Amino acid sequence: MKCNAFLISLCLFVSCSAYAAEKTVIRIGAQAFGTVDWELAALQDNPQPDFQLEIQHLANAEAGKIALQSGAVDMIVSDWIWVSRLRATGSDFTFYPYSNTSGALVVAKDSPIHSVKDLNGKRLGIAGGELDKNWLLLQALAGQEQLDLNVSVEKIFGAPPLINEQIKQNRVDAALTYWHFAARLEAQDYRQIIDGKGILKGLGIQEDVPSLGYVFKQSWANYHKQAVSSFFNAGKQAKNRLCTSDAAWQKIIPLTQADDAATLAKLRQRYCEGGIEHWGEPEQLAAGRIYTMLRKLSNNQLTGQSENLQPGTFWSIE
Numbered sequence: 001m002k003c004n005a006f007l008i009s010l011c012l013f014v015s016c017s018a019y020a021a022e023k024t025v026i027r028i029g030a031q032a033f034g035t036v037d038w039e040l041a042a043l044q045d046n047p048q049p050d051f052q053l054e055i056q057h058l059a060n061a062e063a064g065k066i067a068l069q070s071g072a073v074d075m076i077v078s079d080w081i082w083v084s085r086l087r088a089t090g091s092d093f094t095f096y097p098y099s100n101t102s103g104a105l106v107v108a109k110d111s112p113i114h115s116v117k118d119l120n121g122k123r124l125g126i127a128g129g130e131l132d133k134n135w136l137l138l139q140a141l142a143g144q145e146q147l148d149l150n151v152s153v154e155k156i157f158g159a160p161p162l163i164n165e166q167i168k169q170n171r172v173d174a175a176l177t178y179w180h181f182a183a184r185l186e187a188q189d190y191r192q193i194i195d196g197k198g199i200l201k202g203l204g205i206q207e208d209v210p211s212l213g214y215v216f217k218q219s220w221a222n223y224h225k226q227a228v229s230s231f232f233n234a235g236k237q238a239k240n241r242l243c244t245s246d247a248a249w250q251k252i253i254p255l256t257q258a259d260d261a262a263t264l265a266k267l268r269q270r271y272c273e274g275g276i277e278h279w280g281e282p283e284q285l286a287a288g289r290i291y292t293m294l295r296k297l298s299n300n301q302l303t304g305q306s307e308n309l310q311p312g313t314f315w316s317i318e
Contacts, residue, residue, distance in 0.1 A: 023052045024227035029064045029073035032057040035180060035271060036077045036098070038252045042238035045251070050230040068093075068215065075216045080287060080313055081133070081294060081303060083215055087310035094218040094315040096232060097210035101274025102196025103127065103134040104182035107174045108167070109189045116194065117145045123154040125163040125172035127181065133211075134176055134196050136297040137290075141194075141202045183270040187263040203293065207286040210276055221315060229317050236276075243272035284314055 030036045040055055056073055058064045064076035069091075080095040087093065107113045113122065116138065126135050142149045149155075156163075156172055160181040167175040167185065174193070175185065186192060194202075196211060214232070221228045241248040249268060258264050288309045295303040 023048075023050060024224045025054055026051050026075060026224075026227065026231055027054045027056060027073045029056050029058045029067045029076045031060060031064070033255055033257055037255050038242060038271070039235055039238050041252050041255060042242050042248055043234050045248070046234070046238070048230055048234050051227040053231075074220060075214050077212050078215045079133070079212055080210075080309075081291065084291065084306065084310040084313045085304040087312055088304050088306040092218040092312070093215055094221065095213045095215050095313055096315045096317075097213040097276045097279050098235075099212045099274035100197070100208045100210040100276060101179045101270060102211040103132075103176060103178050104195040105138065105174060105176050105193040106167070106182045106185045106190045107193055108170075109191050111173065111191065113174055113193060116142050117147055119149065119174060120147055120152045122173040123156065123171070124149070125156045125158065125166045125175040125177070127158065127160040127163045127175070127177035129157055131298055131302045132176075133294060133302070134199065136294055136302070137196070137199045137203065138176060140293060140297055141199050144202070179270055179274070180267060183266045184258070184263055187260070187266040200290065205286050205290060207283045208277065209283050209286050209290060210279070216315075218312060218315060225317070232317070239272075239275060243268070243275070287314075 028036075028040065030040060037055075037057075040053065044053060056067065058067060058076075061078065064073075065078065065082070067073045068076045068078075077098050078095075083093050083095045105116070113119060119142070126132060128135065139149045156166060158166065160178050163172070163175050163177050164181050164185060166172045167190070168188075175182070177185075179195070182192065182195075197208065200209065216228075242252065243249075253264060256264060256267055258267060291303060291309040295307070
């Protein structure tokens with residue numbers, strides 16, 4: 001009897017120990033060669049005790065949204081406007097900040113365009129569509145100068161690579177594009193007029209509000225809170241290594257798809273400028289003000305019908 005009791009206790013101990021050693025698997029959907037891949041690669045150089053990553057590479061942002069909503073992945077990187085819109089329909093998706101780097105307005109080095117009001121009468125290439133957030137906010141900023149960009153510029157919408165080619169071939173006079181495509185242009189002597197942060201500051205938003213973040217189900221994150229918190233902390237440390245350690249940066253260079261020193265330096269600079277320094281009530285209240293602006297500017301098309309940013313849009317670790 002004593003022997004049996006001992007064996008049972010030993011089995012329970014071994015089982016519990018094995019269970020305790022199991023790591024939470026976090027399935028992340030990321031675009032191949034996207035900037036999220038840089039951080040994930042750096043993170044995996046330092047395995048963590050609480051979680052392990054399964055990275056599923058996806059074709060584009062829309063594929064990521066489909067994968068998340070179908071349950072094929074646990075996390076993607078997207079924006080909080082989309083999260084709020086989902087929550088308004090009863091979903092429990094939530095957001096935790098990843099980067100506050102946003103797009104930029106770029107012109108040729110010798111361009112006569114030096115400010116937003118100089119866009120009058122020019123050809124403007126716009127990455128994305130008519131509901132691109134930077135495009136909507138740029139319109140609001142131009143409106144302060146009594147300039148209606150919908151009337152006063154010739155608009156060309158397209159995917160970021162196409163917009164980059166358009167400005168290189170002088171088919172547009174300025175390009176409003178995503179940050180990493182803008183950085184590649186800057187490395188080739190193109191000049192930044194204003195970026196997303198600058199547009200927001202011109203509209204009275206002084207706080208640095210993250211443009212992108214990890215999106216996941218709140219119920220899933222609350223159940224795996226320790227592992228999810230550890231993942232976010234490890235991600236910040238990985239980003240810091242990429243920004244402070246040349247050795248760490250060298251390892252992810254193949255993921256940047258850049259092969260010249262100027263482009264690599266500009267990509268690293270802009271990437272590191274997107275670090276989240278502060279994330280709390282001031283930034284979240286500012287996000288609510290941005291939401292209100294975007295709702296009006298898009299006539300509800302971007303945000304949906306909800307008048308305000310939905311409660312729970314931003315996940316709290318505590």
